[in-house]
Amino acid sequence: xxxxxxxxxAALALGAAGLAHAQEAPVPGPGEELAPDPAALxxxxxxxxxxxxxxxxxxxxxxxxxxxxxxxxxxxxxxRIYEKDVNLDLAVRLQGYLVGRGYPTVxxxxxDLAGGDLPFRGVSRDLRDRVRLANRAxxxxxxxxxxxxxxxxxxxxxxxxxxETFHFYASxxxxxxxxRLVHEEVVFRLGLPDRGVKTAGFFVLKRTSxxxxxxxxxxxxxxxxxxxxxxxxxxxxxxxxxxxxxxRYVREEDPSAPTPRPARVEPLTIRYWVxxxxxxxxxVAIKRVRRAKRLGxxxxxxxxxxxxxxxxxxxxxTGQFIFLANAKEMRAQLRQAGLPGKVGSAQAPDRTxxxxx
Numbered sequence: 597x598x599x600x601x602x603x604x605x606a607a608l609a610l611g612a613a614g615l616a617h618a619q620e621a622p623v624p625g626p627g628e629e630l631a632p633d634p635a636a637l638x639x640x641x642x643x644x645x646x647x648x649x650x651x652x653x654x655x656x657x658x659x660x661x662x663x664x665x666x667x668x669x670x671x672x673x674x675x676r677i678y679e680k681d682v683n684l685d686l687a688v689r690l691q692g693y694l695v696g697r698g699y700p701t702v703x704x705x706x707x708d709l710a711g712g713d714l715p716f717r718g719v720s721r722d723l724r725d726r727v728r729l730a731n732r733a734x735x736x737x738x739x740x741x742x743x744x745x746x747x748x749x750x751x752x753x754x755x756x757x758x759x760e761t762f763h764f765y766a767s768x769x770x771x772x773x774x775x776r777l778v779h780e781e782v783v784f785r786l787g788l789p790d791r792g793v794k795t796a797g798f799f800v801l802k803r804t805s806x807x808x809x810x811x812x813x814x815x816x817x818x819x820x821x822x823x824x825x826x827x828x829x830x831x832x833x834x835x836x837x838x839x840x841x842x843x844r845y846v847r848e849e850d851p852s853a854p855t856p857r858p859a860r861v862e863p864l865t866i867r868y869w870v871x872x873x874x875x876x877x878x879x880v881a882i883k884r885v886r887r888a889k890r891l892g893x894x895x896x897x898x899x900x901x902x903x904x905x906x907x908x909x910x911x912x913x914t915g916q917f918i919f920l921a922n923a924k925e926m927r928a929q930l931r932q933a934g935l936p937g938k939v940g941s942a943q944a945p946d947r948t949x950x951x952x953x
Contacts, residue, residue, distance in 0.1 A: 639737045640694050640842060641730045643704040643746035643800060644687035645679065645810075648716030652679025653751030655822030663826040666708070679749045679816055680708065682825050686747045686813070686835055693839040700740070702733040723799040731805045743774060743845070744808035745838065746800050749825055751817040753892050758789030758922075760894075762810040764801040771807035773848065778809060778841030783918055785837040786830075788814060788821070789925060792916030794894070811838060868923035869898075869942050870915040872935045881910035884935075888914060891933045916942055 646652035657663070657675040665681040684705070691701045704726040710716040711726030734742035750756070761779035763771040775793050783790045791812075801808045813834040814821040824830045872888050872895060875881040881897045888895035898911045914930060914937070917923040923939045930937025 635740075637697075637699045637846065638741040638743050639700045639702065639734065641702045641704065641733055641742060641744045641804075641806070642687045642690055643711075643726055643730070643744065644683040645746055645748040646683060647680045647705050647708055647722075648710045650680065650710065650716055650719065650722065652683065653749055653816040654678055655749075655816035655825070656819065657822060657826055661823065661826050664828045665826075677816060677822055677826055679751070682749045682816070682831065683747045684708065685828075686831055686838075689832060689835040690745075690747070690838055693835055694842070697839075697843070699842075700737075702730070704729050724803075726800055727803040730800075731803075734806050742806040743770075743842070744800070744804045744806050745774075745778070745842070746798075746808070746810040747838075748810060748812050750812040750815045752815065754817055754819065756815045756892070757818055757821060758791040759783050759786055759814060760791035760812050761793050762796040762798060762801065762812075763793070764808065765795045765797060767795075767801070767807070770845075771801075771809060774807050774841070774845045775809040777844045777848070778811060778838050780918060781841040781844065782811065782813060782834060782837030785833045786813065790915070790917040790919060790922045791894070794896070794916075867942055868917040868920055869911065869913050869940045870917065870923050870926045870930065871938050871940060872912045872914050872930055875910045875912070878910050881912050884912045888912065888930075888935060891935065893930065893933070893935075911940075 655677040657677055659675050661675055663677060663681075665677065665685060668676040668678050668681070670676050684707075687703055688706075691703060694701050704711050705713050707713055710722040711724075712729050714725060716722060730742075730744055750760070759779070759782055761775045761782070763775040772793075779790075779793050796810070798810055801810060811834075814825055814830075816822045816825060872893070873881065873884045875884070878897060878899070885895040885897060893914045895912050895914045898913045899908050900911055901907070902909045915923065915926045917926070920939070927937035927939050
């Protein structure tokens, strides 16, 4: 842990050196793009999930697949891909992306070890070490804003697909905005099904002292998406999406910040809900949530005021989407499983007759 904190201090020192250099830089001429002020950029704490004896999710690849990651095989000689390796590769790439744009960064691990580059001694201890390192690095930043992003690859069923991003249940507006912006940019680049921005009680989201999110780019349990994650080009797309989301977060917090958004990337917002039922009583909605989860769908209860009934009703939401086509795909999956899937507006779920046709 001491070594990791020393590395964190070194990263902050580099950020200070960059500030001194920037203050001596010439003023851009007409039409030239202004560089962001390094003093205004947040410290980004990058958390590559799992590590060491904790492999995380494991995917199976066709024999001979080139990954650019440590070669992995199981006892039967099959080519495997470990989440811990994917996460570390993503973290290194994201650090390079951000450092190249002037951001100070800290990684919770830099090798195939647990948090703080320590030997793995159990999941609980590992998570505590990661959170402790992150909070101490943020404290050492001396007033500079900090944000935390944990990088993961997902696992559930072989048919599970898509990208999802989490923040803590009780997180404030900054974490919710960071999750939304990163999610939008990653979904835009990957083109995988949009599983939505969700809430969770993950330890690294609950116990960190700064806005914190957890990104699940794709499913290692899905053979097709495992093959995508094996591609260095695909992993770079994940990172560029995450980096672009972080940059949007910084610019939206300070609208006067000079780094205009690239014209080729349009702002995206979550527009559609997919529901598996709407109920007058929460207890009935919870029963539907349990049924949906047994069938392999993520589901939560979301109360909304019904304008015509003038009272609250309870929506069983199985996904939030940017693109209507992805929302309709999930609706079809729900109906195939015997659930009454419907597509509605994320802003007003009861006013979307056109989308339901």
